[in-house]
Amino acid sequence: MDLAAQLKLQAWLDGELPEAEARAVADWVAREPEASALAEELRQTRRALAGFEADLRLPESREFFWSKIEREIARRAAPAPASAPRGAAILAGLRRFLIPATAAALLVLAGAVLIRPGGAPTRGGGAEVEMALADAGAFTYCDYSAGTTLVWFSYPADN
Amino acid sequence: MTVKDYSSAEERALVRMAQQGDLAAFEELVARHRDKIYARAYSMMRHEQEALDLAQEAWVKGWQRLGQFQGDAGFGTWLTRIVINLCLDALRRQKRQRVESLEALAEESGGVERQMPVVAPNPTAGLERAELRQRIDQALGQLSHEHRTVLILNEFEEMDYKEIARTMGCSIGTVMSRLFYARRKLAALLTDLKKPDTT
Secondary structure, eight states, X not given: OOHHHHHHHHHHHTTOSOHHHHHXXXXXXXXXXXXXXXXXXXXXXXXXXXXXXXXXXXXXXXXXXXXXXXXXXXXXXXXXXXXXXXXXXXXXXXXXXXXXXXXHHHHHHHHHHHOOTTSOOOTTTSEEEEEOTTOTTXXXXXXXXXXXXXXXXXXXXXX | OOHHHHHHSOHHHHHHHHHTTOHHHHHHHHHHHHHHHHHHHHHHHOOHHHXXXXXXHHHHHHXXXXXXXXXXXXXXXXXXXXXXXXXXXXXXXXXXXXXXXXXXXXXXXXXXXGGSOOOOSOTTTTOOHHHHXXXXXXXXXXXXXXXXXXXXHHXXXXXXXXXXXXXXXXXXXXXXXXXXXXXXXXXXXXXXXXXXXXX
């Protein structure tokens, strides 16, 4: 018996064949001992399986199982944490970028002002930086042309 | 409505109440069908904790999709379809993570089942219910998940070939071949499981 014949026999047992074809298979099974034996084996397997799942019980109490489901339903139904408006988020992102960028730009600008190409700054020309001997952490910037003097400290002001 | 009213309410009424957001009505539906949903998950997964997790997930999804339930089939059948699909997804994920056994490859190529000798007489005749259940459980555990699933969908869910093919995403020919192999293999395993008495 080839596989196609065996599968047809199974389809007959499963009620999957059209009526005319089912009659032909039934006749064949009645005539052929080999087909008859296979049909009986397939029927036995079906009978053995019948009612198999009836004894399977969920191994948790009604209350405990439901409590897990209820908790999960509540968790999924809970609104997502409120997020900041889109505009605010963009501003926050910009702020994170702008603060260090501004500080860097100021440092570059200060450097450009303080360091003059082609030699040390001259008193007569424009500006110079001095370190006070009395306080190694204090620096003085003098711009003679503008008549401006800036003093800055390398330590916090409250020290 | 009191708890007692829920326990005596008809299923359709409970579904309607649950669809309107009544969690207590849904809890009653869970209580009525939880064993069947778990049994289906366990039969497919063969693992208690996985079956519990998938059964729970099926109920949560059932609650979320209650609005889609039209009542064409019974509520239990509808929920069972959900757990079957969850199990199939889980089994596919597991399959991707493991190497197919040579036997499974041979099964897919067909022909193995054709050569098995027919089992006679009935290997399960005269067994006590508990013993029979244990033997079937062991035998089912030795089938590949594809063969076990096709058997479960046909024998327990009473799905026809076309529906099984649609559910499993394969051809009707594959369903027929897998079902035939599963039944024949199961018959052989049940016979083998009976043999230790004589060895």
